[in-house]
Amino acid sequence: MKQTIIIYGLALAVLIFLLKFLEYRFFVRDLSLEFYLGSVAIVFTVLGIWAGLRLTSKKTVVITQTVIQPDFQFDLARLEKLGISKREYEVLELMAKGLSNQEIADRLFVSLNTVKTHSSNLFLKLEVKRRTQAIQKAKELQLIA
Amino acid sequence: MKQTIIIYGLALAVLIFLLKFLEYRFFVRDLSLEFYLGSVAIVFTVLGIWAGLRLTSKKTVVITQTVIQPDFQFDLARLEKLGISKREYEVLELMAKGLSNQEIADRLFVSLNTVKTHSSNLFLKLEVKRRTQAIQKAKELQLIA
DNA sequence: AGCGAATTCATCCTTTCGGGTGAAGGCTTT
DNA sequence: AAAGCCTTCACCCGAAAGGATGAATTCGCT
Numbered sequence: 001m002k003q004t005i006i007i008y009g010l011a012l013a014v015l016i017f018l019l020k021f022l023e024y025r026f027f028v029r030d031l032s033l034e035f036y037l038g039s040v041a042i043v044f045t046v047l048g049i050w051a052g053l054r055l056t057s058k059k060t061v062v063i064t065q066t067v068i069q070p071d072f073q074f075d076l077a078r079l080e081k082l083g084i085s086k087r088e089y090e091v092l093e094l095m096a097k098g099l100s101n102q103e104i105a106d107r108l109f110v111s112l113n114t115v116k117t118h119s120s121n122l123f124l125k126l127e128v129k130r131r132t133q134a135i136q137k138a139k140e141l142q143l144i145a
Numbered sequence: 146m147k148q149t150i151i152i153y154g155l156a157l158a159v160l161i162f163l164l165k166f167l168e169y170r171f172f173v174r175d176l177s178l179e180f181y182l183g184s185v186a187i188v189f190t191v192l193g194i195w196a197g198l199r200l201t202s203k204k205t206v207v208i209t210q211t212v213i214q215p216d217f218q219f220d221l222a223r224l225e226k227l228g229i230s231k232r233e234y235e236v237l238e239l240m241a242k243g244l245s246n247q248e249i250a251d252r253l254f255v256s257l258n259t260v261k262t263h264s265s266n267l268f269l270k271l272e273v274k275r276r277t278q279a280i281q282k283a284k285e286l287q288l289i290a
Numbered sequence: 291a292g293c294g295a296a297t298t299c300a301t302c303c304t305t306t307c308g309g310g311t312g313a314a315g316g317c318t319t320t
Numbered sequence: 321a322a323a324g325c326c327t328t329c330a331c332c333c334g335a336a337a338g339g340a341t342g343a344a345t346t347c348g349c350t
Binding site for chain 3: 101102116119120129131
């Protein structure tokens with residue numbers, strides 16, 4: 001979250017700079033105000049869409065590999081029984097990929113503290129003490145692949 | 146999709162109307178251009194974010210799939226190629242079971258420092274940075290079950 | 291006997307984890 | 321409106337993990 005704001009802020013600064021630059025360099029004021037506003041609107045719409053995408057992007061990596069597999073089915077009932085939320089599950093997935101809390105935070109666009117909260121709750125719900133055990137147990141319970 | 150575009154268009158129209166209205170009613174031109182632009186930027190950023198969310202929140206289906214390897218066999222050649230020693234391998238195994246360094250030390254009857262040395266060397270040889278990654282990579286390489 | 295690898299342990303230091311607590315805002319249900 | 325859960329974030333603190341380096345001992349092999 002903090003990172004996203006920072007990036008957005010930087011982009012904003014750059015854009016403002018560009019606008020002022022254009023304003024003084026090419027006398028944009030001479031152009032119609034509507035055109036000016038339109039440009040700004042378009043740019044920020046795109047920026048907004050980008051931010052929106054970043055904030056909700058979820059990489060769905062499909063591992064394709066042959067071999068007969070006894071289909072792993074997403075046991076939602078099991079998740080609910082343990083009271084694991086969607087966000088916590090996302091953290092669990094990334095955790096199982098070997099990412100550090102900071103890396104998970106960056107990927108989910110939340111703060112490190114948030115990830116720590118989620119992981120702590122995860123450990124409680126999975127009744128484990130460490131992330132390595134959480135990964136193990138999650139695999140045993142077929143919560144993750 | 147279509148609905149989103151329509152709503153976006155309507156919102157756009159309303160905004161334009163509002164802007165023109167403000168412009169003529171309250172002489173917004175007298176306000177600083179920066180303020181005017183800022184408002185537009187903010188509004189369209191929000192609109193963009195909203196649109197981005199609408200366009201992507203359709204359905205994030207997570208396709209998970211397990212891939213189990215046929216029979217696992219101890220590939221000693223692979224171990225040697227990586228230069229992983231017996232002791233390091235033992236540490237790796239216990240590590241993969243979710244044990245802490247201290248627990249591994251107790252189980253192997255060595256000191257904590259020794260385990261840390263082994264694990265550090267393991268990380269170097271497996272070219273990873275954390276134990277979770279080491280476990281992953283070891284499984285990929287079929288070094289462990 | 292000697293060389294090299296493996297094993298063991300240590301110290302110092304930094305980073306990462308994890309526990310505990312509090313809190314704010316959003317969303318849902320009652 | 322109130323209650324409850326989810327999500328987010330913050331702060332503090334201690335434990336665990338990891339990096340760098342040095343060193344002693346043992347073991348296998350020539």
